[in-house]
Amino acid sequence: MSANIVRWTSGLLAFCIAAASSQSAAQDPQTSAWMTADTIRSEFSGQPLAGIYPSGLTWTEDIYADGTTDYREGAIRRAGQWWLTEREFCFRYPQSGMGGCFRIVKVSDNCYELYQYGTVFGSAEAPPREGGSWNGRMWRSRQPSTCAEQPSV
Numbered sequence: 001m002s003a004n005i006v007r008w009t010s011g012l013l014a015f016c017i018a019a020a021s022s023q024s025a026a027q028d029p030q031t032s033a034w035m036t037a038d039t040i041r042s043e044f045s046g047q048p049l050a051g052i053y054p055s056g057l058t059w060t061e062d063i064y065a066d067g068t069t070d071y072r073e074g075a076i077r078r079a080g081q082w083w084l085t086e087r088e089f090c091f092r093y094p095q096s097g098m099g100g101c102f103r104i105v106k107v108s109d110n111c112y113e114l115y116q117y118g119t120v121f122g123s124a125e126a127p128p129r130e131g132g133s134w135n136g137r138m139w140r141s142r143q144p145s146t147c148a149e150q151p152s153v
Helices: 004-026 037-044
Strands: 046-051 058-063 068-073 076-084 089-093 098-108 111-117 136-138
Touching: 037 046, 037 076, 058 111, 068 089
Parallel strands: none
Antiparallel strands: 046 058, 046 136, 058 068, 068 076, 076 089, 089 098, 098 111, 111 136
């Protein structure tokens, strides 16, 4: 009977450790999966966004449900288009000839990191673990940002 209790206790302990590890991994934004097109659409379409680049430069952008955008960065204003691939949030600003596609990871309730698709990190199966390796951070501007850095935009 003592051997059965030891086995049962060991099994319970292993289960608790595994459950704690998976809960910890689920809460760690750096182990989260890239957002899917459906999630990107549901969280950003029809929303005004605000963000910051690693340089500290801030921006805002309205993401309209019809696939158009209105991007503002200081005195710069660009009308553009957005679309989705399976895991990328893509933008094109015809007048400036600029744009790009980004993979996104949700860091917290209203904080997202963008990784340019095609760079080493953007094409990876999962977001990188290195802090500050993102191309930008953003949040829905109708709600308070939950990013650690909250610049005034």
